Amino acid sequence: MVEDKVQDAGPDDKKKAAVKKKKLKPEEEKDADLSEEDLELKSNLALMVSRIAEGDPGVQALALQSVSTEIRSATTSMTSVPKPLKFLISHYQTLAEVFEKTPDGKNKQQLADTLSVLAITTSKEGERACLKYRLSGSKDEVGSWGHEYVRSLSGEIGQEYNSRREKEEPVEDLLELVAKILPYHMSHNAEPEAVDLLLETEKLEWLVQHVDAKNYGRTCLYLVSCCAYLPEGDDKAVLQTAYDIYSKQGQEADALRIALKMNDTELVKRTVASCEDALIKKQLGYLLARQGVALNLEDTAGASMDEDLQMELQEIISNSKLSELYLSLARDLDVMEAKLPEEVYKTHLVEGRAPAGPAVDSARQNLASTFVNAFVNAGFGHDKLMTVEPEAEASGSDRVHWIFKNKDQGKTAAAASLGMITLWDIEGGLPLIDKYLYSKDNHVVAGALLAVGILNCGVQHENDPAYALLYDFVEKHDPVVRIGAIMGLGLAYAGTQKEEVGDLLTPLITDPDISIEVASFAAVALGLVFVGTCHASSVEAILQALMLRGEAELAEPWAKQMVLGLGLLFLGKQGAVEATVEVAKTLNERISKYGQVVLQTLAYAGTGDVLQIQSLLATCGEHIEVEENAAWKGPATLGIALVALSEELGISMAHRALEHLLQYGEPSVRRAVPLALALLNVSNPTLGSMDALSRLSHDTDVEVAQNAVVSLGIIGAGTNNARLAGMLRSLGSYYYKEPTLLFLVRIAQGLVHMGKGLLNLAPTHTDGHLLSGVQLAGILALLHSCFDLKSSLGGKHPYVLYYLTAAMRPRMLMTVDTAGKLLPVSVRVGQAIDTVAQAGRPKTITGFQTHTTPVLLSVGDRAELATNKYLPLSSVLEGIVILKENPDYVESQE
Known part of the structure; x- marks a missing residue:
């Protein structure tokens, strides 16, 4: 009724009623929504504060004890402040004034502890009052005030430490406090907070002594994941700490x-x-x-x-059993039967859309079939084009005439494909290749030499046949034979750091009478053999060659390949490249800027260094009047992807940056964008990357379209992705009148079905934590040759495609027993989940299916044992894993 009267009243009456109501409401009515217990707590705390302010030491001590007890015993929800702290906020200033007047002693320490806790909710940002009062109080029992308090204190310690270091002030009192906080974090499942605090205070080495069998896994997982976000120097310190912890835990x-x-x-x-x-x-x-x-x-394993x-x-x-294990995987999955290129092209599925009789020269068509046949049947030891079945050989039907259906470099590629077909099987492959080493056709001999290198790639044989067979041919005068032998050596000894190969190839680089074409292949071969080692004599040889060559030679595409060889020597070495970059600045302007960019990008490959990526984006954005002089923009664009390879966030950011470059970049930048997308998604055809490259494969700029087609093959390599295969079939019918593009489409189709789906090119493995330098070098050797596709893949040297051999690995999980024999067990395979810093024991995979080993793993997949009967000797189930029987296993557990 009263409300109705107020509503019916005029404006003046409403105003008077409001004033009257305000006067009638007492100050205490603000607490009307508090329960009796809360009111009692509030009045008790106010009483305690007044007693603390009285100054009598005995009364003050009792009051402080009561306040401390109330704060410590308070419970709250995750989204609200504990009630004792809320009620004491209004008394914070009073207590701070009392603290200033209180004489030194136990009471002042206890009051400082209380103020330190109150400061979490009341102090202004940047004051660091929580830390100030804690340093004046007792430094013991920091954890007794609760986890949120310790986290807040840790944050302020980090800020104060940085501030003092800048002013060169002492930090001993802060480190003393850190030593008290560290055990609390490590014993309360707060390992990430402990790591962060030690990183801020530069005392990471303290972590090792506080780690035990329960928390080392979470601690090291966080340490390793931090690595990608830390500056150079700190990243190595973090990894060294993780190494020390793992070693200590056995x-x-x-x-x-x-x-x-x-x-x-x-x-x-x-x-x-x-x-x-x-x-x-x-x-x-x-x-x-x-x-x-x-x-x-x-000299490694120890005398014992x-x-x-x-x-x-x-x-x-030495991987000598790799071929045997790979073939057992193929038999288990029933994919041993050889495939013809036509079975990959599946042209019958697009008939009706493509006019009959495609306008493509037969030599190019046969060359494409050679590559497709090689990649699809890689490692299986037999095919339907190159290898001769015993019955066919007996009847006189010689199938190897396929080599002579090709022209010049086509013969080289065809002969070399024998090495790919018999990949890793040295005993079975060499007899098939040997007869071509004595051919009268130099292109066939070059192909056979390259086949020897491909065959031995990634496998070290005790008799070392590759060096023995290739050594003499390096000195031949014919450049075709020389290149075959050089490239074969590079692939056969990729990553082995074999000094004999270095001694053999170095003179070819430094001799100015040898063509820059041959010298560049020798430089890339050296880069493959000594990848990521900063090999001094190789660096000197390549730099010397770049200084001695004339401007006309340095303007050729081969000079850029020579620079790539130099860059591979510094792959992932970060700061170690600085001196060489300074030397590169003194080179001829034709190659100087290009050399600096390549060296810088390769040295920081996979580091995730944000400053490098920003610098590269600025480089890509520079405007050059003459587009031909901006050749270095290609490797700069590729470098963005190369540096960002280390972790998922960097990869997604790189995708966005590349999208911007595609819209606003100059032609040389746009042509490199498809290659950068390929590098970010090797053997991992995500929907976004497929759609972007599919769009670019129809680009009006022919070079962009060509690189996009090659990139489609690389992102789908070995995946048998049906959507991608359909895209490539459509592209084949779309480009039926373009010989070069159709040739590249065919190669991409072969790559997608590589090894019939048992192989991939992904350079990252072990849950993405490790980046294989040898594999990355093989991929980069091909991608860099695509900057000038006319003279390499689409010209005289299509066999540069075989550089991918260095990156080819079976994408399998194979379990073996303690004797090394295959041991089929049940495993769950699903999409990997990032569990870094997650509480408890989170699930590590999602959307899993249960299979029996051996199984295939795609990029981003993770496997875990589905049985307790065996214990794996590796925490990551990839590649070949040894299992031993679980002594605590009970049959009824299953």
Whole structure:
């Protein structure tokens, strides 16, 4: 009724009623929504504050004790402030004034502790009052005030530490406090906070002594994930800490992964030598073989190693059983039957849309079929074009005449395809290749030499046949034969750091009488052999060659390949490249800027260095009047993808940056964008990358379209992706009148079905934590040759496509028992989930299916055992994993 009267009243009456109502409401009515318990707590706290302010030491001590008890015993929800803190906010200033007047002693320390906690909710940003009062109070029992308080205090310690370091003030009191906080974090599942605090205070080495068997996994996972976001120097310190923790906990396989990630050869040797368990040593061998690290056990494994074990381990590291295991995978999946190129093209599916009789020369068509046949049947040992069946040979039907259906470089590619078909099977492949080494046709001889290199790629044989067969041909006068032998050596010894190969190839680079074409192939071969080692004599040789060559030679595309060889020597070495970059600045202007960009991008490959990416974006945005003089913009664009390879966030940001470059970049930048997209998605055809490249494959700029087609093959390599295969079939009918583009479409189709879906090119492995330098070098050798596709893939040297052999690996998970025999077990395979810093024991995969090993793993997949019967000797189930029986297994558990 009263409300109705107020509503009916005029404006003046309403105003009077409001004033009257305000006067009638007492101040205490603000607490009307508080319960009796809350009111009682509020009045008690106010009473305590007044007693603290009285100054009597005895009364003050009791009051402080009561306030402390109330704060510590308070419980709250995740979204609200504890009630004692809320009620004490209004008294913060009073308590701060009392603190200033209180004489030094226990009461002042206790009051400082209380003020430190109150400061979380009341102090202004930048004051760091929480830390100020904590330093004046007792430094013990920091954790008794709760996790949120410790987190807040840790944040202020980091800020104060940086501030003091800039002013060069002492920080001992802060470090004393850090030493109190660290055990609390580590014992309360807050390992990420502990790592962050130690990173801020530059005391990461303290972490090792606080890690135990329960928390080392979460701690190291966080450390390794931090690596991609830290500046140069700090990233190595973080990885070294993770290595020390794994070593302390006896996790040799994980320690070796960190040593490989650091690219530290001495640390790798030390890890293998210090491992005492024979089975774990074998597992380390499988990991080294997967990474492409050639390790000499005679000076590494330690004197105590059994001779039989050393031989067995050397066999594992040399990948001599790789072909056998790969074929057993193929038999298990029933894909042994050879495929013809026509079965890949599936032209009958697009008949009706493409006019009959495609306008393409037969030599180019046969060359495409050669490559498709080689990639699809890679490693299977037989096919329907090149290898001769015993029955056919007996009846006189010689199928190898396929080589002579090609012209010149086509013969080289065809003969070399034998190496790809018999990949990794040295005993079976060499007899098939040998007869072509004595051919009268130099192109066939060159192809046979290249086949020897391809065959031995990634496999070290005890008799070292590749060097013995290729050595003499390097000195031949015919450039075709020379290039075949040089490229064969580069592939056969990729990543092995074999000094004999270096001694053989170096004179070819420095001799000015040898054509720059041959010298550039020698430089790339050296880059492959000594990838990521900063090999001094090779660096000097290539720099010397670039200084001695005339301007006309440096203007050729081959000079750029020579620069690539130099860059590969510094792959992933970061700051070690600085001196060479300074030398590159003194080179002829034709090659100087190009050299600087290539060296810088390759040195920071996979580091995720944001400053490098910003610099490269600025380089791509520079406007050059004469487009021909901006050749360095291509490698700068590719470099954005190369640097961002390390983690998912960087990859997604790189995609966005490339999209902008595509819209606003100059022609040289736009032509490199498809290659950069390919590098970001090797053997990982995401919908976004497929759609972007499909759009670019119809671009009006022919070079953009050509690079996009090649890139479609690289992103789909070995995946058998049906959507991508359909796109390429449509492109084949669209470009039926364009010989070069149709040729590239066919190659892309062959790559998508590479190894019948059992192989991939992805340079990252072990849950994406490791980047294989050898594999990345193989991919880069092809991508850089695409900057001038007319003279390489689409011209005289189509066989540069075989550089991809260095990147080819089976995409399998194979489990073996302690004796090394295949052991089929149930595994769950699904999409990997990022579990870094997640609480509890989160699921590591989603959308999984249960299979029996061996199984195929795509990029981004993760596997875990579906049985407790066996224990894996590797924490990451990829490649070849040794299983041992679980002693605690009970049959009823399953």
